[in-house]
Structure formats: structure tokens, C-alpha cells
Amino acid sequence: MAERTIMLVCAAGMSTSLLVSKMQKAAEAEGIDADIFATAASDADAKLAEKNPDILMLGPQVRYMLSDFQKRVDIPVEVINMQDYGMMNGEKVLKEAEASIAKAN
Template identity: 80%
Template sequence: MAKKTIMLVCSAGMSTSLLVSKMQKAAEADGVDADIFATASTDADNKLAEKHPDILMLGPQVRFMLDSFKQKAANIPVEVINMQDYGMMNGEKVLKEALRAIDAK
């Protein structure tokens, strides 16, 4: 399986960094080769161009940017992270959701 690059976007990039580390632990436990990182919405365009992620996942607090990111990242899936999984920092569920969306495209 090729390495998956998963980009999380939130308003400041802070709350999501905890989720990133939980997702990385889940990926290691499942034997998934993944580069998972978080960025602030203000820097998302730069990161999109620089990292070419396989999926872009938005934190619930920036869900209003969904349409704008779908246009910018037309060739990859763009999803909003489930609010409950985000609140519980459920890295495993968010990772599974990301991989499902990547495989479905």
C-alpha cells in the first residue's frame, strides 16, 4: 500500500495536532504508512500545494470552508471530520474515515 498523506485543517492548527498524534498511533498500530499533519486554515493553500495530500479533512469549526476547499482541491476528497470523533479525539475512527474516502475516489 502506498503512503497516504492526510491533511487536517482547523482554525489555528492547535486542537488538531492532538488528533494528528492519535491518528499516527492508530496508523502505526494498523500498519498503515501515513504522513498525517495539521495546518491552520490560513496556511492551508500553501500546504496543499507543497504536500499534495491524498485527502483534506476539515475540523468541525471550519466546516463553512468545505465548498471553497472542494474547489481548490478538486482532485482529492475533502471531508469534514465527524464532530463527535473530533470532540473525543478518536484518532482511529478519523483515520479509518480518511482511508475509506481515499480508497473510494
């Protein structure tokens, strides 16, 4: 089982799949054992229950869901920086996730 589980949520689950692969490459380079996956907003609750992630990261296009998730889950919930998302900067998004997880623990 992975040391970290990072869940990314976007409108359809498609646009974040490239970001997931870039984050996985960054994690491997850093020696971080992480299960990083993306899901559509409509499937987020099922994936939360199934995967039990350490952090939930929202794509900028679903940032309006932030307060709803923050009220319902007891893990960090962050909105991915729009510039990092647009540039598909997996390394930077991974660092943000790691920082949020560390701050919560």
C-alpha cells in the same frame, strides 16, 4: 515517502495536533504508512501545494470552508465528525480518511 498523506485543517492548527498524534498511533497499529499533519486554515493553500495530500479533512469549526475546497482541489475533502473530533478518536478519523481515499481511487 509515506504511502498516504492526510492533511487536517482547523482554525489555528492547534486543536488538531492532538488528533494527529492519535491518528498516527492508530496508523502505526494498523501498519499504515501515513504522513498525517495539521495546519491552520490560513496556511492551507501553501500546505496543499507543498505536501500534495491524498485527502483534506476539515475540523468541525471550519466546516464552512468545505465547498470552497471542494471546488478548488481534486482530492477528497471531508469534515471530521464532530463527536469523533471532540473525543479525539484518531482511529475512527483515520478509518474515515482511508475510506474516502479508497472511494476516490
